Amino acid sequence: MPCDFFAVRPGGRTDLRPDGRRILYCWLPCFATDRIARRQPALAVQPVAVVRHERGRRIAAAVNGPARRNGVRTGQSLADARSLCPVLIAIDADPAADSRLLFHLARWCTRYTPWVAPEAPAEDGPAALLSVFAEGALLLDIGGCAHLAGGEAALVEDLAGRLQAFGFTARCAVADTPGAARAWARYGDPLRPVIPEGAQAGWLKPLPAAALRLREADAETLQRLGVATVGDLMALPRAAVANRFRGGDAASVLYRLDRALGAAPESIAPLPAPADYSVRQHYAEPIGTPEGMTAAFERLLLALTRKLEAAGLGARQLKFGIIRADDTLDSARIGVSRPTRDPAHLARLFAPRLEGLDPDPGIETVVLSAVSVEAFTVEQHIFQKVVTKSPSKSLSGDRRNRPALQAPADMKPADMKPADMKPADMKPVGALIDRLANRLGRAAVLRALPCETALPEIQTRYAAALDLRAGDPAPDWTAWRTPERLTGPALPVRLLEAPEPAGERIEAPPDAMPGRFEWRRRPWRTVAAEGPARRLGRWWHGETAIRDYWQVTAVPAEASGSIPDDIPGGTAPVRLWLYRDPAAGPAKQWSVHGLMG
Numbered sequence: 001m002p003c004d005f006f007a008v009r010p011g012g013r014t015d016l017r018p019d020g021r022r023i024l025y026c027w028l029p030c031f032a033t034d035r036i037a038r039r040q041p042a043l044a045v046q047p048v049a050v051v052r053h054e055r056g057r058r059i060a061a062a063v064n065g066p067a068r069r070n071g072v073r074t075g076q077s078l079a080d081a082r083s084l085c086p087v088l089i090a091i092d093a094d095p096a097a098d099s100r101l102l103f104h105l106a107r108w109c110t111r112y113t114p115w116v117a118p119e120a121p122a123e124d125g126p127a128a129l130l131s132v133f134a135e136g137a138l139l140l141d142i143g144g145c146a147h148l149a150g151g152e153a154a155l156v157e158d159l160a161g162r163l164q165a166f167g168f169t170a171r172c173a174v175a176d177t178p179g180a181a182r183a184w185a186r187y188g189d190p191l192r193p194v195i196p197e198g199a200q201a202g203w204l205k206p207l208p209a210a211a212l213r214l215r216e217a218d219a220e221t222l223q224r225l226g227v228a229t230v231g232d233l234m235a236l237p238r239a240a241v242a243n244r245f246r247g248g249d250a251a252s253v254l255y256r257l258d259r260a261l262g263a264a265p266e267s268i269a270p271l272p273a274p275a276d277y278s279v280r281q282h283y284a285e286p287i288g289t290p291e292g293m294t295a296a297f298e299r300l301l302l303a304l305t306r307k308l309e310a311a312g313l314g315a316r317q318l319k320f321g322i323i324r325a326d327d328t329l330d331s332a333r334i335g336v337s338r339p340t341r342d343p344a345h346l347a348r349l350f351a352p353r354l355e356g357l358d359p360d361p362g363i364e365t366v367v368l369s370a371v372s373v374e375a376f377t378v379e380q381h382i383f384q385k386v387v388t389k390s391p392s393k394s395l396s397g398d399r400r401n402r403p404a405l406q407a408p409a410d411m412k413p414a415d416m417k418p419a420d421m422k423p424a425d426m427k428p429v430g431a432l433i434d435r436l437a438n439r440l441g442r443a444a445v446l447r448a449l450p451c452e453t454a455l456p457e458i459q460t461r462y463a464a465a466l467d468l469r470a471g472d473p474a475p476d477w478t479a480w481r482t483p484e485r486l487t488g489p490a491l492p493v494r495l496l497e498a499p500e501p502a503g504e505r506i507e508a509p510p511d512a513m514p515g516r517f518e519w520r521r522r523p524w525r526t527v528a529a530e531g532p533a534r535r536l537g538r539w540w541h542g543e544t545a546i547r548d549y550w551q552v553t554a555v556p557a558e559a560s561g562s563i564p565d566d567i568p569g570g571t572a573p574v575r576l577w578l579y580r581d582p583a584a585g586p587a588k589q590w591s592v593h594g595l596m597g
Helices: 031-039 041-045 065-069 078-084 095-111 126-134 152-166 178-187 200-204 216-224 230-235 238-244 253-261 290-311 343-354 423-440 483-487
Strands: 006-008 014-018 023-028 048-054 057-063 089-092 116-118 136-141 171-175 278-287 313-324 329-340 363-375 446-450 460-464 494-501 516-519 522-536 546-556 574-580 590-595
Touching: 023 152, 023 178, 031 041, 031 048, 031 057, 031 095, 048 065, 048 078, 057 078, 095 116, 095 136, 136 178, 152 171, 171 178, 178 200, 178 253, 200 230, 200 253, 230 253, 238 253, 278 290, 290 313, 290 343, 290 363, 313 343, 329 343, 329 363, 329 423, 343 423, 522 574
Parallel strands: 048 089
Antiparallel strands: 006 014, 023 136, 023 171, 048 057, 116 136, 278 363, 313 329, 313 363, 446 460, 494 590, 516 522, 522 546, 546 574, 574 590
16 A cells, blocks of 8 residues: 655665655646536537636636637636637636536546545635636556556556546646656656656756745745746755745745655545445355346345435445356446335336346356435325314323324325425336336436526427436426516427528518518418517627517418428418527528427
8 A cells, every 4th residue: 555654764864755656646737628528519619718706707717728729818807808709608617516527537547546636726826716617636646556557657648548538638647756746747748757766856857946836926936036947946055945935834845845856745635435335145056047136136125225225315326246156247237317215116127137137157146236326305295184183181191182194084095195296296207217218228318407598499408317416407497487488478389400591582671570481492471470579698608699589470472382291280371480680691680490389
């Protein structure tokens, strides 16, 4: 196991190399923007700035490559950044999401070593606040583990390649100390990521003094004194440096230098071990029949649900694995749309998966694991009527004086439900979603989620029902039932997949309804119209769309004209939802976006 032991030479001088310790530093310089591009791939090629609020201003905390090439830099106000790049897309910073993703990456890196930790943010200064939102870093102690990946260089190449395949920009370096690895990853040669053992002093000399992760004030002081590189700092008398910088040990220049060279310890606090929600059973005599395997699974399922109940959790993903007598492995996995610990429901979902597991030549070990768990909320499904018995003359403490929970005699079980729809009533729907998604595939069952925008084509986004987490937006659309939306203009019954141009032969004066237009290669004549209703894009996200929507009743302009087959009803007239885009050219201003029914 890695340690912080330092060897001492006979002359009393401390060796600059920790015994057997090798640190891999993985720097993610574009972490915040990479996280956004992973969710919305279209933004990878557009200028994007992650902004944070500071004293009433919006400051660019992180910018991606296209924005940087347009002159946008971190620390600029959004107004200044948009003056350089008018099409800049601004997205509010989400430190909680960044922190969760960095934690998941650190957990994923335990494939290389059990000693992994996300790097703590810098101590002070405005640049430190920006770095919290802009970038991320991971520390891995790979001492004794690198040979499993073919050596340190091969491990660095594999880690960086996998992270780049995930959509992250990554730079890695390996050294004896965290400080040296951090400095070389950020300022060193990316083509030579591995510093040999005990050689960090010579490799760090050409690097700028800021590579030691100094405080902002200390770095400015060194720059004024003409100390440009780490080598210049190493050549100065230690007493003179100590007199110049009288800060605490944790922030002093000499302490940073000693930690980078290995003369002062710098520990890494690894991630805590994840809670194990799994149960297993070993058998002296192998199980050789599907019935026996199913019985073993049911026993494990009951034990696991009791374990989850004691922890107040519900399972989102479960995995059942078997180890056969010939050391071969096989497994089955299911997922659910909401946390559950109902053994009957889980057993029904696993039933078709268990049929695909072959017990031959015999199963020696069975394992059932809750791969993903979430907090479980107990829900009440039946309301009972409180009936108070007639008072009696007995003592007040007599049980006969207390109200009893009793259902009316004429109430049927089917009637014992709340009057209004509650989240508990969605349990049958959730069970149906689970069965369909596990049978047809996770991507086959989608759930519509609301998006706060006025543009109809992006008001709804679809996500796999089994992938929704507890912190995702509520899918019941309750928040959208506002008076403004309920009393506003009617919406189309059918929204077209994409707006369809109304053609070049449209007749409409400015800011008025069209008299004639051409749609789907047919001329149409307007009979009645209602509008306009203006809708704007999210200007704070860079959406500049301005649309004026009209509800138009139209008939074929030609006597022989017929209604297209894909329009409901098949008879004239037709009610359409048209909009006008003032920014488009005269021939493209009008488009049909839906059918009013």
